[in-house]
Amino acid sequence: MEVVAFILICTCNEYQQSAAWSGANRMVAGINNIKTNVAEYFGLRAINTELAEENARLKAELMLLANNVEVATERDSGYVYSHLDWEYIPAKVIGTSINKQHNYLTINKGLRDSIKVDMGVIGANGVVGIVSAVGEKYALVVPVIHTKISISSRLKSNGQIGGTAWNGRNYRFVNLTEMARHVVVNQGDTVVTSGLTNVFPEGVMVGVVTETKLGLGDNYHQTTVELSTDYKALKYVQVLRNKNDNMTDKIGKKNGMD
Amino acid sequence: MEWIKQIVQALVIVLLQVLLFDHLQIAGWGFPMVYVLILMNLPVQIPRWLEMFIGAAVGLIFDIWSSSLGVNMAACIAFSFLRPILLGYVLQDVERVKGEVCSLSIGRIDYVKCLVFLVVIHHLMVFALEAWSWHNWWIVLLQTLLSSVLTILIIMGYDIFKQ
Numbered sequence: 001m002e003v004v005a006f007i008l009i010c011t012c013n014e015y016q017q018s019a020a021w022s023g024a025n026r027m028v029a030g031i032n033n034i035k036t037n038v039a040e041y042f043g044l045r046a047i048n049t050e051l052a053e054e055n056a057r058l059k060a061e062l063m064l065l066a067n068n069v070e071v072a073t074e075r076d077s078g079y080v081y082s083h084l085d086w087e088y089i090p091a092k093v094i095g096t097s098i099n100k101q102h103n104y105l106t107i108n109k110g111l112r113d114s115i116k117v118d119m120g121v122i123g124a125n126g127v128v129g130i131v132s133a134v135g136e137k138y139a140l141v142v143p144v145i146h147t148k149i150s151i152s153s154r155l156k157s158n159g160q161i162g163g164t165a166w167n168g169r170n171y172r173f174v175n176l177t178e179m180a181r182h183v184v185v186n187q188g189d190t191v192v193t194s195g196l197t198n199v200f201p202e203g204v205m206v207g208v209v210t211e212t213k214l215g216l217g218d219n220y221h222q223t224t225v226e227l228s229t230d231y232k233a234l235k236y237v238q239v240l241r242n243k244n245d246n247m248t249d250k251i252g253k254k255n256g257m258d
Numbered sequence: 259m260e261w262i263k264q265i266v267q268a269l270v271i272v273l274l275q276v277l278l279f280d281h282l283q284i285a286g287w288g289f290p291m292v293y294v295l296i297l298m299n300l301p302v303q304i305p306r307w308l309e310m311f312i313g314a315a316v317g318l319i320f321d322i323w324s325s326s327l328g329v330n331m332a333a334c335i336a337f338s339f340l341r342p343i344l345l346g347y348v349l350q351d352v353e354r355v356k357g358e359v360c361s362l363s364i365g366r367i368d369y370v371k372c373l374v375f376l377v378v379i380h381h382l383m384v385f386a387l388e389a390w391s392w393h394n395w396w397i398v399l400l401q402t403l404l405s406s407v408l409t410i411l412i413i414m415g416y417d418i419f420k421q
Contacts, residue, residue, distance in 0.1 A: 025322050035277055097324065099289060099401075101389040104325040140325060168394045 029106050029138040032095040040235075047235060054124045086201050089113055089239040091121075094138070098145060098171040098231045105129065105141040107237060115139045118199060120240040126205030126228035127151060127193060128237050139239075143231060144206075145171045152197050153206050156190040158183070164191065164206055164225060171231055174207065176223040185212045185221045198242050260301075260359065268296045268316075276323055279412070287397070288404030293320060294380055295413050297337050298373060302345055302360050313338030326388055333383035337376055344372050362417050369417075374410060381406045 040047070091113075095106035109115050111134050121128040121141050129143035130151075142149050150163040153176065162178040179185050189209040195202025207225040214221050275293045283289055297313055317334030321327050345360070348368045362369050385398045385405075392398075 028323050031276065099283060099287075100324075100326070101394070102326065168389065169397065 026135060026137065029094060029108070029135070032106060033108060036092070036094045043235075050124070050235075057124075085243050087241040087243055089115065089241060091115075091139075091237050091239055093234050093237060096231055096234065101147045101168040103143055103145050103171075103231075104132075105143055105231075105234075105237075107139050107141055107239070108137070109239060110135045110137045110139050112136060114241070115239055116241075120199040121237050122200070122204055122240060123229050123234055123237045125230070126207065127200065128229055128231075128234065130199055131239065141237075144174055144227060144229070145231060150177070151200070151206065152194040153191050154194040154202075155179075155183075155185065155209075156192050156203075157186070161194050161196065172227055173210070174225050174227060176209070176225050177220070179212075179221040179223055181214065181219055181221070183221065185209060185223055187212060191225050200240065264299065264359070267299070271296055272319065275320070280324075282408075287401050288408045289401065290405060290408040290412050291320075291381060291384065292409055292412050292416075294334070294337060294377060294409065295416065297334060297341065298376065298413070299359055299361060300341075302349075302358055302364065303342070306342060309342065310335055310338045329384055329387045332387055333380045336383055337380045340379065341372070341376060344375060348372055362421055370414070373413065374406075377409050377413075378402065378406045381409065 089109060091107040091109040093105055094108050095104075097103045097105075105121075105128070107121070115131060115134050117131055117134055119131045121131060127144060129141045129146070130149065131139050132142045133140040144151060144164060145166045147166055147168045150165045152161065153164045154161050155176075160179060160183045162176050164174045165177055166174045176185075176191055187209055191206040191209065193200040193202060193204040193206060205228045207227040207229075209223055210226045211224040212221050213223075271293055275291070279290045279292050293316065296316055297309075300309055300312065313334040314331055317331030320330040320334075324330070341360075348371055349364065358364065360369070382398075382402045385401045386392075389398050
């Protein structure tokens with residue numbers, strides 16, 4: 001039996017793929033759902049404030065966007081369309097872990113809401129994670145704070161591409177990797193998604209650089225980024241669906257990449 | 259009747275664990291896993307195959323819960339495997355308490371000795387297997403230490419209260 005357990009660890013530890021044997025299991029998620037619903041009543045006040053703040057921010061963003069659209073339609077329409085390619089599926093977080101090396105979130109949307117594996121998930125403050133397993137009604141999300149995930153990111157100030165990876169210690173901080181010696185990294189720089197993958201659109205907030213070190217012989221900066229998403233307080237998220245996904249899949253298959 | 263009581267108690271512990279203790283933490287590193295009490299309280303000298311089977315089942319339930327297939331299962335099987343060996347070693351006359359539920363009544367000091375040893379082994383296995391590397395070894399040890407203290411305190415409190 002010990003052998004069975006170890007086989008299970010070895011086969012399942014790499015990347016959680018099965019919905020039925022994880023937090024997306026119907027009964028587990030169901031009980032979690034009830035618990036979240038009860039707990040929600042005690043946090044209504046905080047949620048209210050949060051919503052009001054989000055509302056204000058969205059209004060501001062909308063104004064900016066409306067402005068952008070005007071400018072863009074005058075210039076060329078490519079920019080606007082690239083942002084209209086994404087569809088947002090709202091979902092509620094019903095289970096979170098933040099204290100392990102391999103953390104997971106459970107959300108209350110699944111196959112019947114057309115959620116698929118590898119879709120990106122964002123919250124009100126920025127990037128949350130990537131869907132890793134989907135059940136009928138629930139889905140399992142790998143957050144940025146999982147030691148085996150890296151999200152392609154970019155420094156907003158100079159456009160340098162790197163990856164964000166978690167070292168398994170503090171759930172508020174991740175490391176920005178692949179920032180070569182010649183790149184200028186400053187404290188307070190904003191880190192956003194790169195848009196190089198099909199999972200996230202370009203420019204979704206990841207976090208802010210809080211510390212950056214460059215030793216004498218180092219080839220890369222050691223950069224710490226404070227995540228904009230606080231997983232402990234995360235309640236609502238949006239799952240991103242790329243409307244062009246089918247098309248890119250087909251192109252990939254045609255080129256034999258898949 | 260005794261086994262019905264045990265099953266009801268096990269169900270209550272499972273619910274308490276997932277609804278309450280999973281959300282409890284000390285300084286971000288201490289996570290009590292009180293559910294090992296289910297395994298600890300099994301009768302002394304229950305058939306070994308049954309004991310290990312129950313261990314595997316309990317571990318599997320919590321693995322599904324925490325999306326970490328195999329981790330809790332491995333630790334719980336080790337727990338169930340070591341418990342009879344340890345009890346046989348610590349207790350002078352195992353025959354005296356044969357069939358009795360394993361709690362403070364089998365001898366306070368003996369019970370606590372077994373409990374501490376088994377909980378530390380179990381917690382170390384859970385945290386080490388979950389991390390699956392010694393890269394953050396000091397986190398694993400810190401979590402083991404704090405969580406073990408927390409688990410043991412809660413279990414002891416419960417046992418004394420039950421008496």
